[in-house]
Amino acid sequence: MTLPSVLLLGRTNVGKSTLFNRISRSRTAVVYNQPGVTRDLLTATIDGCFTLVDSGGLFNPSDGFTPAIEAQVQRALTSAAVIVWVLDGRHGLDSDELTLARQLRKIKQPIILAVNKLDTEADEANQGEFYRLGFEPVIAISAEHNRGIDELKQAILQVLPEGTNDPIPTVPTAPVRFALVGRPNVGKSSLTNALLKEERVLVSDLAGTTRDAIECPFQWDFKSGETAQFVLVDTAGIRKKQSDSLEFYASLRTQNALKSVDIAVVLLDATTGPTLIDKALINEVASLGKGCLLGVNKWDIAQQHLKENGSQSIEAFQREFTEALKRACPFMDVPICFFSAQTREGLEPLLLQLKALYERLHTPITTGALNRCLQK
Numbered sequence: 297m298t299l300p301s302v303l304l305l306g307r308t309n310v311g312k313s314t315l316f317n318r319i320s321r322s323r324t325a326v327v328y329n330q331p332g333v334t335r336d337l338l339t340a341t342i343d344g345c346f347t348l349v350d351s352g353g354l355f356n357p358s359d360g361f362t363p364a365i366e367a368q369v370q371r372a373l374t375s376a377a378v379i380v381w382v383l384d385g386r387h388g389l390d391s392d393e394l395t396l397a398r399q400l401r402k403i404k405q406p407i408i409l410a411v412n413k414l415d416t417e418a419d420e421a422n423q424g425e426f427y428r429l430g431f432e433p434v435i436a437i438s439a440e441h442n443r444g445i446d447e448l449k450q451a452i453l454q455v456l457p458e459g460t461n462d463p464i465p466t467v468p469t470a471p472v473r474f475a476l477v478g479r480p481n482v483g484k485s486s487l488t489n490a491l492l493k494e495e496r497v498l499v500s501d502l503a504g505t506t507r508d509a510i511e512c513p514f515q516w517d518f519k520s521g522e523t524a525q526f527v528l529v530d531t532a533g534i535r536k537k538q539s540d541s542l543e544f545y546a547s548l549r550t551q552n553a554l555k556s557v558d559i560a561v562v563l564l565d566a567t568t569g570p571t572l573i574d575k576a577l578i579n580e581v582a583s584l585g586k587g588c589l590l591g592v593n594k595w596d597i598a599q600q601h602l603k604e605n606g607s608q609s610i611e612a613f614q615r616e617f618t619e620a621l622k623r624a625c626p627f628m629d630v631p632i633c634f635f636s637a638q639t640r641e642g643l644e645p646l647l648l649q650l651k652a653l654y655e656r657l658h659t660p661i662t663t664g665a666l667n668r669c670l671q672k
Contacts, residue, residue: 300377300456301339301347307392310384311412315439316340316350319449342449344660346456349376378455379407380448381429385414385422385436389429397429406455409434410448415441454667471513471525472654474589475553477581478563479573483593486637487563488512488528491647516647524651529553554580558654559587561646566598566634569617575624587657588630589649590621596636 304312320340338350373379381400383393400407409431411423415438423436433451437444476484492514512528554560560581564574581588602613618632631649635642 299341299345299347301349301375302342302378302380302452302456303349303351303373303376304380304382305351305373306382307384307390310382310387311439312350312382313338315380315382315410315412315437315445316348318439318442318445319348345453346377373403373405376405377457378452379403379405380410380452381407381431382410382412383426385411385419385426387413388422388425393429397431401430407431408448408451408455410437410444411435412437412439414438415443450667471527472559472650473527473529473557474559474561474650475529475557476561476563476591477554477577479571479577482563482565483637484563487591487593487635490637490640490643491516491526491528516644518644518648524647526647526650527557529557554584554586557586558657559589559650560584561589561591561650563591563593564621566592566594566617567601570621570624578625587653589646589653590630590632591646592617592632592634593637595634595642596639 304316306312316338319342340348342348379400383389409426409429411426411434414420414422414436419438420436423434426434435444435448435451437448439445476487478484492512514526514528515523516526517523562574562577562581564570578588578590598613599610602608602610608616614634621632631653633642633646633649635646637643
């Protein structure tokens with residue numbers, strides 16, 4: 297994918313190179329208090345959204361390279377998606393810039409005026425003169441003192457061609473770290489053993505069997521042929537009241553484990569429905585800012601009961617269970633997976649949901665994309 301280019305344009309010594317270094321967070325461009333230091337086009341990729349181009353200064357009769365520089369800038373103008381015209385707020389406008397303004401009005405690309413060297417709020421009084429050029433927005437900046445730079449970047453992102461100011465997707469390479477949390481006896485350890493394909497942790501009908509947060513890395517080979525790496529953290533069950541000090545400290549370890557993962561899988565029991573403890577756990581995950589997935593275990597038992605009783609269809613049961621969850625946590629919009637740790641039914645869809653959620657959590661959102669979303 298070719299990124300759109302944003303050209304920094306302006307006469308010599310207005311601070312284009314300082315601005316280039318500020319936006320790119322680098323010292324690529326040589327900065328010196330002498331006109332004509334920049335002669336080549338310098339480029340830098342900004343946040344995976346656009347290519348910033350620093351051009352040579354215009355209108356420098358003392359530099360023998362001026363005709364070549366101006367020809368180079370003219371070529372860059374034709375290929376740029378956005379033009380940032382950098383002006384000297386202390387110097388004011390000159391006749392060359394008024395002439396350039398008439399030429400730039402003929403082009404179709406968006407033009408942003410960045411009035412530089414306005415180092416203080418008092419200096420911004422000089423900004424008004426530049427509205428004469430007939431371009432908007434006019435943004436007061438100080439590249440040297442980092443004033444107005446965020447506003448300038450936002451203005452650039454807003455006028456980039458539709459869809460091009462989204463970052464280039466990157467595929468996360470680190471393992472997906474997720475914790476299994478839930479009240480006692482919902483099947484966290486059974487699910488751990490099912491995913492690891494071995495009896496790694498003790499499973500018992502006695503609630504409170506697991507005391508420690510157990511970290512287990514594993515690989516899953518999907519039916520599609522894709523392979524993914526995971527790190528599972530099995531935690532102690534959370535009770536409404538801890539019966540002894542061991543359970544209290546186990547609960548603390550569960551809370552610490554949640555802070556170390558990307559996603560929490562809150563396990564629920566399909567045979568009992570959502571409870572107040574489940575609601576509290578979901579809210580706890582939300583308060584920590586973690587990704588959340590709701591896993592409804594013991595789906596095999598629930599399906600068997602439905603077949604024996606014949607009271608409602610499987611689809612109706614899932615719909616009612618989901619609606620009960622939404623009533624308990626009305627502001628949570630998270631994926632829900634029905635599965636059985638005992639029969640291993642539904643494990644692959646659970647991991648696919650985990651993987652997709654992890655990738656969404658690690659996809660950067662640019663200011664431009666966020667602004668478009670808020671405007672809809």
